[in-house]
Amino acid sequence: GAGVSQSPSNKVTEKGKDVELRCDPISGHTALYWYRQSLGQGLEFLIYFQGNSAPDKSGLPSDRFSAERTGGSVSTLTIQRTQQEDSAVYLCASTRGPETGELFFGEGSRLTVL
Amino acid sequence: AQRVTQPEKLLSVFKGAPVELKCNYSYSGSPELFWYVQYSRQRLQLLLRHISRESIKGFTADLNKGETSFHLKKPFAQEEDSAMYYCAARRFQKLVFGTGTRLLVSP
Numbered sequence: 001g002a003g004v005s006q007s008p009s010n011k012v013t014e015k016g017k018d019v020e021l022r023c024d025p026i027s028g029h030t031a032l033y034w035y036r037q038s039l040g041q042g043l044e045f046l047i048y049f050q051g052n053s054a055p056d057k058s059g060l061p062s063d064r065f066s067a068e069r070t071g072g073s074v075s076t077l078t079i080q081r082t083q084q085e086d087s088a089v090y091l092c093a094s095t096r097g098p099e100t101g102e103l104f105f106g107e108g109s110r111l112t113v114l
Numbered sequence: 115a116q117r118v119t120q121p122e123k124l125l126s127v128f129k130g131a132p133v134e135l136k137c138n139y140s141y142s143g144s145p146e147l148f149w150y151v152q153y154s155r156q157r158l159q160l161l162l163r164h165i166s167r168e169s170i171k172g173f174t175a176d177l178n179k180g181e182t183s184f185h186l187k188k189p190f191a192q193e194e195d196s197a198m199y200y201c202a203a204r205r206f207q208k209l210v211f212g213t214g215t216r217l218l219v220s221p
Binding site for chain 2: 003031033035040041042043044045048050056058091093101102103104105106107
């Protein structure tokens with residue numbers, strides 16, 4: 001596709017349920033990032049994938065959060081046993097590779113935990 | 115710890131006034147610095163990066179290593195500049211963002 005695609009665009013869930021958020025990066029982009037955007041917190045780094053290297057998971061806030069990237073393309077961010085404080089917009093971004101700092105962002109997935 | 119600080123949550127100016135959005139970073143070594151912008155109902159996108167030394171939409175940003183700052187400036191603000199601005203720093207691929215400054219330009 002022309003840009004980074006994320007789904008769902010909106011997700012409302014009940015506390016305690018698991019959710020999966022999907023990201024389709026730009027074709028050919030080898031690096032993929034997940035960020036969390038919430039009011040007053042700015043953009044919080046979650047995880048970074050680069051090619052076949054081990055991901056940088058240093059930003060994941062708890063062990064309820066996990067992400068995988070299959071085949072070097074599509075990525076899924078999973079949040080288990082959601083809590084109200086998980087409510088935020090989850091942004092995915094991709095880049096051509098590690099040498100560039102220009103990230104191309106998706107429109108985000110807005111998660112609301114009731 | 116790696117940190118990017120944007121002290122102002124909101125900056126409100128009148129059209130034609132000068133604008134300066136502040137950004138300070140705390141990093142070991144020499145990170146790359148960026149400004150990203152998010153206009154209403156649009157995706158977050160790159161505005162400019164320090165290595166390019168370019169002016170985009172009239173905005174410039176100078177890296178001051180002594181003060182560890184990378185403030186974004188524009189001499190005459192326009193209404194269409196109203197947006198959320200994020201400063202970011204990168205070292206070893208990980209791009210860290212500040213908390214953002216909302217710029218409101220009134221007519």
